[in-house]
Amino acid sequence: MSTKRKLGMKDLYVAKVIKNTSTEYVCETPQKLCRAIKAKIKTKKGSEKLYSDSEVEDIINQFDSCEVELEGDHLSTEMIALLNGATLKNGVLIDNVDDEGSEVAIMFRDKRANGKYEFQCLFCGKFGEEDDDEHETATDKVKGQTKTIKGTFYGRKLDGDYRLRIFEDELVSENDTDAKSIIERWFNEVPSQKPITVK
Template identity: 35%
Template sequence: MATIGLDRLYYAPITEVPVTGEETYGPPVLLAKAISAELSVELAEATLYADDGAAEIIKEFKNGKLTLGVDDIGRAAAETLTGATTDDNGVLISASEDGGAPVAIGFRAKKANGKYRYFWLYRVKFGVPSTNLATKGDSITFSTPTIEGTVSRRNKPDGNGKHPWKAEVNEDDSGVLPATITGWYTAVYEPTFAAG
């Protein structure tokens, strides 16, 4: 079903275990008011040819690109996402040596039926936000920042031994527990699988 809205944009800091790199997620923090979110995915592909045709075709997630349009990136979020620092005078300083830590990104999109589709991207590393500014003319034009990040799989395997990169759920899908939706922004969603 088509979506008609976007809101509740959060990030969660990641702490990594030194040897394995497995992620532990901190509490989600409101990032900004969301204007747009564009996610593009790059796949690693391989085709094995045998008997004059394609015998095996493999397509796996390689990485993704997340472009967020937001109303404003506050100082605390900029420090976390881009590695910028605040000096003694309260001025945000971006340096060429900066590099933010990866974070998890969560948001939701309103569907045409009034229900929501919820997302968590498990590992996103952002670059420096871009800013477009324009002089005020005869009409008012809003200038808002855009920040772009690379989405990758997480290091920590799930209950099936795989390394997820995204969690996505429609609140009106059958079998979705109400607690899954109500708890979506209290912690980064952790996949659960029945032992079997």
């Protein structure tokens, strides 16, 4: 049996969130963000211990945020304007102190050794917290530079969901129709369907 180890992330897409309310979640059509190199996703939760009878009665964990760091080959001016809120006009990109990046969803997939993919979508977040821009002189040894962006993601207002994941190699049941349908439309639209809870 082939291993399920991850081999390579690819197809990093972004979509602008145009409606994020308690009754509606709508995104624009996803666009390719850049050529993907690496993604770090860290979910942060606050933890509180409850004591009674001089011992720990329970531990309550509460979602705080999902910190995302993406590394790619480069960002186009259109993507910089979308993520950082910069103004792009007639080929000129202007950064302003009052810039505010758009709320976005991100999507990507990661190939496993068995040939199947892991799909991930983060529904709501913003980038632009840190925007390092490094430049180096050329030397006798070629060194390619990459672009890293950091953002914070959170639950959508509709239902509190902040991430959707599908593991293609685990879709073995005829009841896995939700996941299969989402995969068929992956990158054409941000999945908004809420999968059935597994009991």
